Amino acid sequence: MDDDAPIRGEVRVADYRRVSHGLFLRLRDGLGDDEEFRRDLAAYLLVLPADAVFTHVTAARLLGWRLPQLPEQVPVFAAVQGDRRPRRPGLICSRLVREPEPRIMHGLPVDAAEEILLRAARDLGILDLVIMIDSALELGHLAPAAMERLLETRRPGVARLRAAYGLATERCESAGETLLRLFHDAMEIAVRPQVELRDGSGRLIGRADLLVGGTTFVHEYDGAGHRDKLQHRADLRRERGWTGTPYVRRGFTLDDLLNHPGVVMHELDRALGRPHLVSRLRVWRRMVDNSLYAEPGRARVMNRWRRHMGVVDWAGTA
Structure with missing residues (x-):
């Protein structure tokens, strides 16, 4: 027997760890989070039907999509045919509505990209979904024709997914850039993502996260990576290269x-010389509050997942 193969049953020795009820893996040193994640999913296959596929944020992670700010404890999401849906702590099974055509990623079956997004749309907010869609589009995983067919249906989650898809683009390169672009959209400020900037002689001097329409304002997301010493030096050199050009970075x-x-x-x-409208701010705050980036959104999603797993916690939902 493969020493690294998952085990179904009761294991009471010290060199195994418990994945879920009746599922165990041998302890291994030196593995990263993603490697352990894939080992966990291989263990869950022991209790799932043969036609099962992983979906929702589980499949998105396997496919390498960018994800929103997920809670620390996230269930494993699978989709199966028929009525046999195993119940395990940490596992949520939904029902497939058609014959699965699984894509194999890292040796594990995942659902079609549009179905992954639809499953996520039943739980997540629009901000969360756009981050995932932007990433799927950038990686070329999402076929527009298949997505349009899905959006023409009336399946649960389609209305929210349609709204998110209308805000998505393949030209954002990080979750932070997506959030910044959506903030500008809520503020009714037209922007173009990933625009090449050139000086007066036509020389390429950089690429902007966002260029505000009709202006030379460059707006960029400064995430944790920009605090790295080497990245900070590169950013400073880049900005010095803009000296003498009309571009202004924020x-x-x-x-x-x-x-x-x-x-x-x-x-x-103030920079655009226009009046303040509180209604724009309300739009943004509603989007944030309904997402995993705010406590109300996280509480809503976690309580929904707990109910699906048979754990009910109504705290904070009144």
């Missing part, structure tokens, strides 16, 4: 977008 952080959106809105309105 950097924004996740804290700016989530905790100080009113301040950012006022800064942008």
Whole structure:
């Protein structure tokens, strides 16, 4: 027997770890989070039907999509045919509505890209979904024709997925860039993502996360990577290369977008010379509150997942 193969049953020795009820894996040193994640999924296949596929954020992670700010404990999501849906702590099974055509990723079966997004749309907010769709489009995993066919149906989650798909683009390269672009959309500021910038002689001087339409304002997301010493030096060299050009760079952080959106809105309105409209801020705050980036959204999603797993917690939902 393969020493690394998952085991179904009761194991009471010290060199195994428990994945879920009746599922165990031998302890191994030196493995990363993604490797352990794939080992866990291989163990779950022991209790899933042969036609099962992974879906929702489980499949998205296997496919290498960018994900929103997920809670620390996230269930494993699978889809199966028929009525045999195993119940395990940490496992949520939904029902397939057609014959699966699984894609194999890292030796594990995953659902079609559009179906993965639809399963996620039943739980997540629009901000969360657009991050996933942007990534799927950038990687070329999402066929527009298949997506359009799905959006013409009336299946649960289609309305939210349709709204998110209408906001998506293949030209964002990080979750932070997606959030920054959606903030500008809520503020009714037209932007172009990933625009090449050139000086007066036509020489390429860089590429902007967002270029505000009709202006030379470059707006960029400054995530944790920009605090790295080497990246910071590269950023400074890049900005010095803009000397003598009309481009003006402004950097924004996740804290700016989530905790100080009113301040950012006022800064942008002053720069654009337009009046402040509180209604724009309300649109953004509703989107954030319904996402995994805010406590109300996280509580809603976690309580939904607990109910599916047979654990009910109504705290914070009143």
